[in-house]
Amino acid sequence: MEKQDILDFANMVFSMEYGSIDFEELYPKAYAKECCHFPVHHTIEEDGKIRALLDVYPVTLRLSGTEMSIRAAYIGTVAVHPRHRGKGYMTQLMERAERDARDQGFDLMLVDGDRHRYRSYGFEKAGVKCSFNVRLGNIWNRCRELYPQEMLCAPQYGFEEIDGESAYLPVLFSLYQRRNVTARIKENFFPCLKSNLAVTYAVLEDGHPAGYINLSGDEKNILEFELKDSAFIPRMICDFMEGMGLNELGVSVGMDETEKLEQLEGASDYYNLSMSHQMKLLQPEKVLEFLAAWRGKYDTRVINAEAINKLWRELEADDMEKISLLTTCHCYMELQKGENSRLKGIPAEWLPLPFFLPDGDAF
Numbered sequence: 611m612e613k614q615d616i617l618d619f620a621n622m623v624f625s626m627e628y629g630s631i632d633f634e635e636l637y638p639k640a641y642a643k644e645c646c647h648f649p650v651h652h653t654i655e656e657d658g659k660i661r662a663l664l665d666v667y668p669v670t671l672r673l674s675g676t677e678m679s680i681r682a683a684y685i686g687t688v689a690v691h692p693r694h695r696g697k698g699y700m701t702q703l704m705e706r707a708e709r710d711a712r713d714q715g716f717d718l719m720l721v722d723g724d725r726h727r728y729r730s731y732g733f734e735k736a737g738v739k740c741s742f743n744v745r746l747g748n749i750w751n752r753c754r755e756l757y758p759q760e761m762l763c764a765p766q767y768g769f770e771e772i773d774g775e776s777a778y779l780p781v782l783f784s785l786y787q788r789r790n791v792t793a794r795i796k797e798n799f800f801p802c803l804k805s806n807l808a809v810t811y812a813v814l815e816d817g818h819p820a821g822y823i824n825l826s827g828d829e830k831n832i833l834e835f836e837l838k839d840s841a842f843i844p845r846m847i848c849d850f851m852e853g854m855g856l857n858e859l860g861v862s863v864g865m866d867e868t869e870k871l872e873q874l875e876g877a878s879d880y881y882n883l884s885m886s887h888q889m890k891l892l893q894p895e896k897v898l899e900f901l902a903a904w905r906g907k908y909d910t911r912v913i914n915a916e917a918i919n920k921l922w923r924e925l926e927a928d929d930m931e932k933i934s935l936l937t938t939c940h941c942y943m944e945l946q947k948g949e950n951s952r953l954k955g956i957p958a959e960w961l962p963l964p965f966f967l968p969d970g971d972a973f
Contacts, residue, residue: 619660623689639801662699667973683711685721686973717893735885737965742878752877768814778819785836793971802970831860834968840869844877864966
């Protein structure tokens, strides 16, 4: 089946439900002609025509400062023709995708979407996203608390919308690589930032790149950002909101982004926690070791990985439901947070292991 036929089918099904959709524009990292990683297409056909589709996009997660990595099969673009639903096509494709992921040596599978829809296939929510609501008046007051008056007389940062040819990209990619976990390479860094019609701005200080902002297509949310000096996050966001004429803005960060959390907590009107992504472990011990090491990058909680692995083996031997137990309070941990912890006073998630990927890494 030709790639264009697959795209035409996906565009048709999703456009019927959500309005005009163009997947090549929506996910250029996977569907644009110049993309680096092509998804694996799983289809069901009748009379030579596609009736159901499920794509799998390969993602390699790398833990900074280590040689540790895990490979994820990210499920997306799940579509069944409206007149051919109820035939079990989705179940067939999910089973086929899992068999293929296991054969290809993937460590876990990821999916975003309706929790109860995918729970029946062994997926469960994993990880936490923190979403801040920032109002211009509040962040201005915070800037007055943090910075000398002479620094507030004129904007400190400028902003320039960038494209795939921008000379700033090498610097911006190096800032992205400071994250605890990365999922992009240099070649697909910018296509990932274009996911879901997002727009990226270089943050300029004295004409030089000092960070970037990945803004949702509706200009309501910062999906991802980096700044060389985290102490000036409130000032940077304040300058951005004023420059864009925004009175209110959402900002999403993962629980491992502690410096951002500390700055945003003091500058926001309110925040909320929500669970992020859904996963199914194919190589549980390897994934849990990776997640425990990830948590060690930013928190003082000690994860009893041996107990988790023992629990997994017992459940596996009994052929019981296991993924939901591993992603809830049944995971063993100890809280060793001292009075001087950098995390004191900021929100903490209710799961013992982290997992959050920005929109640019999702599929």
